[in-house]
Amino acid sequence: MLTGCKVGAIVFFVTDLGRSLAFYRDTLGLPMQSLDGHDGPWAMGEVGELTLVLIPRPARAGDTPVVVFSLDGGIDDYADALAARGVEIVVPVSEAPDGGLSLDFVDPDRNALSLYQPAGAARRK
Template sequence: MSFKPKSASIVFYVADIARTEAFYNDTFNLGLMRMEGADPFWLQGRLESGLDLIFFEMEGRRGNTPAVVFDVTEGGIDDIVANLAEKGITIVTPVSEAPGGWSADFLDPDGFGLGLWQSGELPRSLK
């Protein structure tokens, strides 16, 4: 199974979501929106280019970001991750629940973290 991403987001894991919100809104006038689904909340903004910036408050992962997260727009995240594993690609986080759907993380050959995100409305497998 091949996967050709059509869109992506840059995801940041931060120590203080309110501080991050103030910084990016005050410094860059991004107009980040508070989103529900994570505790306490998460932030999302879109650049004019169409690229989404997403911020989660999370302990332990700071400094490993930002990460590029590819959107799985047609479903099949389980199949894609299985295919990556079959090719010997390091899976860091298997398919797991994420706000609004499912996500998984893996490493490229140089150790850079990449991710996948799929809406919960789409089928996890297309087989």
């Protein structure tokens, strides 16, 4: 039924919109913007062909699926930068099942996020 579809958006319910917007925009460097909608403030940003949406509403940690951001290399540089910004790393850089590398961390609401780079890509840029 979903053959040929791709993920177009990921919605995160967040407890503090300002804090989460700052995390995604300022800490991770994603092009996020704050918006006003018919139900109040929210935020969104385009990351490649994917739209990230932040909606202020109490969230239960772990209810959100893991979102994987693909890298073409430099995963150790990203790990260092995240740690330097106080981001909680829950699984350090480790081998992924296909031989690539992954790193798992959480946002301020403990939504699970992951970085992935394919096998053979340089660990540092």
